Amino acid sequence: MEVVTYxxxxxxVQHLPEVTAVGVWIKALIILAVISAIAGFGxxxxxxxxxxxxxxxxxxxxxxxxxLQLIADGIKLFTKEDIVPQNANRLIFMVAPIITAAxxxxxxxxxxxxxxxxxxxxxxxxxxxFVPSIAADLNIGILFxxxxxxxxxxxxLLAGMAQANKWGIIGAARTAVQFLSYEVVTGLSxxxxxxxxxxxxxxxxxxxxxxxxxxxxxxKQPVAFILFxxxxxxxxxxxPFDLLEHEAEVVSGYATEYSGMRWGMFFIGEYANMITxxxxxxxxxxxxxxxxxxxxxxxILKVGFFFFLMLWIRAAWPHVxxxxxxxxxxxxxxxxxxxNVVVTGIVMMV
Amino acid sequence: xxxEQFKNRNVGQQNxxxxxxxxxxxxxMGKFRQVVRRTFKAELFVGLWVTMREMxxxxxxxxxxxxxxxxxxxxxxxRYRAIHEMLxxxxxxxxxxxxxxxxxxxxxxxxxxxxTRYDENQRKEVSEYTINFGRCIFCGYCAEVCPELAIVxxxxxxxxxxxxASFSLFEDMLTPIDKLNLQQEYDGFGAVTPNxxxxxxxxxxxx
Ligand code: SF4
Ligand code: SF4
Numbered sequence: 394m395e396v397v398t399y400x401x402x403x404x405x406v407q408h409l410p411e412v413t414a415v416g417v418w419i420k421a422l423i424i425l426a427v428i429s430a431i432a433g434f435g436x437x438x439x440x441x442x443x444x445x446x447x448x449x450x451x452x453x454x455x456x457x458x459x460x461l462q463l464i465a466d467g468i469k470l471f472t473k474e475d476i477v478p479q480n481a482n483r484l485i486f487m488v489a490p491i492i493t494a495a496x497x498x499x500x501x502x503x504x505x506x507x508x509x510x511x512x513x514x515x516x517x518x519x520x521x522x523f524v525p526s527i528a529a530d531l532n533i534g535i536l537f538x539x540x541x542x543x544x545x546x547x548x549x550l551l552a553g554m555a556q557a558n559k560w561g562i563i564g565a566a567r568t569a570v571q572f573l574s575y576e577v578v579t580g581l582s583x584x585x586x587x588x589x590x591x592x593x594x595x596x597x598x599x600x601x602x603x604x605x606x607x608x609x610x611x612x613k614q615p616v617a618f619i620l621f622x623x624x625x626x627x628x629x630x631x632x633p634f635d636l637l638e639h640e641a642e643v644v645s646g647y648a649t650e651y652s653g654m655r656w657g658m659f660f661i662g663e664y665a666n667m668i669t670x671x672x673x674x675x676x677x678x679x680x681x682x683x684x685x686x687x688x689x690x691x692x693i694l695k696v697g698f699f700f701f702l703m704l705w706i707r708a709a710w711p712h713v714x715x716x717x718x719x720x721x722x723x724x725x726x727x728x729x730x731x732x733n734v735v736v737t738g739i740v741m742m743v
Numbered sequence: 744x745x746x747e748q749f750k751n752r753n754v755g756q757q758n759x760x761x762x763x764x765x766x767x768x769x770x771x772m773g774k775f776r777q778v779v780r781r782t783f784k785a786e787l788f789v790g791l792w793v794t795m796r797e798m799x800x801x802x803x804x805x806x807x808x809x810x811x812x813x814x815x816x817x818x819x820x821x822r823y824r825a826i827h828e829m830l831x832x833x834x835x836x837x838x839x840x841x842x843x844x845x846x847x848x849x850x851x852x853x854x855x856x857x858x859t860r861y862d863e864n865q866r867k868e869v870s871e872y873t874i875n876f877g878r879c880i881f882c883g884y885c886a887e888v889c890p891e892l893a894i895v896x897x898x899x900x901x902x903x904x905x906x907x908a909s910f911s912l913f914e915d916m917l918t919p920i921d922k923l924n925l926q927q928e929y930d931g932f933g934a935v936t937p938n939x940x941x942x943x944x945x946x947x948x949x950x
Contacts, residue, residue, distance in 0.1 A: 442798075445798045445802055446797055447797070448797055448808045448809075449801075450807060453809075706791070708794045709787075709793065710791075724778075
């Protein structure tokens with residue numbers, strides 16, 4: 394990640410200092426630390442919100458309002474025995490969760506998380522280092538993130554096939570089904586905004602929508618927004634598309650045989666993906682971050698809204714069958730997405 | 744949370760609504776129309792609204808269902824049959840049990856053991872009285888049969904113990920003499936009914 398492609402320096406950060414390798418390293422560490430913490434906190438928020446929606450209290454007893462539940466969970470995950478089942482393929486079984494977690498974090502390298510800042514001069518050694526808001530401001534950011542998140546599906550796929558368990562196999566098969574279904578819709582739905590902006594860089598998307606709420610792409614591309622949201626739910630493996638590990642049907646799907654921290658890595662990967670999808674939706678469709686006004690708070694609010702939406706929908710909606718997912722994606726969403734792209738093209742030409 | 748919602752046993756009195764289930768479309772056009780209708784129907788948003796409404800109800804209107812059990816407890820019915828209590832006479836403070844032995848006789852799991860003797864006034868008094876709660880099935884027969892309303896069921900239902908057999912002595916169950924004014928009259932199984940006075944007949948000796 395030393396090679397920082399920085400094509401948009403002229404358009405965006407003329408007044409900002411140079412991005413150094415140290416800055417990128419610091420940024421990477423910040424992302425890793427903060428997103429893992431937020432992912433952990435996300436599990437707490439999820440339990441709380443689901444509980445409130447079912448008129449329960451949720452975790453209450455560890456710490457004030459159950460806040461320290463996270464630490465209790467962490468201790469439990471870290472100290473649990475790391476079991477590899479007898480007939481499993483040891484190597485793949487142990488590598489699969491790392492794929493999920495790693496790809497989730499690599500995807501986060503190319504999205505804007507947290508404002509950029511300069512470390513004050515009085516800090517020893519690192520003083521004066523500029524830490525950018527995007528670790529790697531690729532000019533093909535969206536393509537990179539979507540590709541990485543798609544690669545993340547190898548985690549469940551390999552995990553399910555490596556564990557010598559029929560539920561795992563079913564989970565892996567469903568991963569393939571899901572992957573084949575939503576990936577087309579994700580690409581096609583985001584193609585229309587990309588045509589409008591004419592760039593794959595998140596910074597360009599952000600700058601395109603700087604003129605206030607009226608400039609948001611969601612008003613120009615409402616269909617693409619809804620399609621992207623649906624595909625995003627499938628991508629992050631959330632209800633109503635949580636086929637991979639639906640407890641009521643396939644015990645725990647691809648994660649059946651996993652325990653302890655390996656299972657925890659799947660979990661962290663899933664939550665990091667939720668955050669990534671929320672950020673993409675916020676930047677691409679809802680105006681992203683802005684430098685003036687309340688600034689970075691806006692994107693945090695937007696990301697928070699999408700995160701809440703995912704929990705909300707989990708509380709409200711039943712999940713679909715695998716065949717229904719394929720039916721939905723190929724027979725309903727893909728035609729709509731294609732029509733949307735064609736209409737966008739015609740409108741742009743005229 | 745009150746007792747009222749537990750007392751409503753009238754399940755089946757609600758207004759059931761018959762669902763209007765449509766027939767599966769046979770033709771291709773019919774199927775297509777169904778897909779379009781279902782795709783653009785706002786039904787999913789009704790579901791979202793319901794969960795949001797419940798969240799608002801729970802958080803702001805005090806309709807949270809959780810009872811933090813060891814810290815707070817639901818009220819239990821007076822007819823609930825838990826660990827027994829031995830009541831005292833309110834006036835004299837003497838225990839009510841007259842040692843008649845009916846409870847020991849009727850107990851279907853043979854868990855009441857008692858012994859009696861004559862005191863200095865040639866009145867019967869209880870010398871031994873234990874209930875083996877490892878055997879008791881809390882049927883309530885003892886409370887029902889007791890002529891003096893001496894043995895009753897209390898509200899103490901947390902009865903986990905380390906041993907299979909757990910005996911309770913007469914003194915343990917007896918209302919402490921300093922708590923006499925707090926003694927609750929039992930209105931559960933075998934208690935005097937509210938209209939008991941109307942049912943009283945004169946003894947045959949009177950006619
Ligand atoms: S409740 Fe039933 S089983 Fe228990 S002591 Fe009374 S009569 Fe015996
Ligand atoms: S039935 Fe009542 S009065 Fe008779 S021995 Fe039992 S507790 Fe005492």
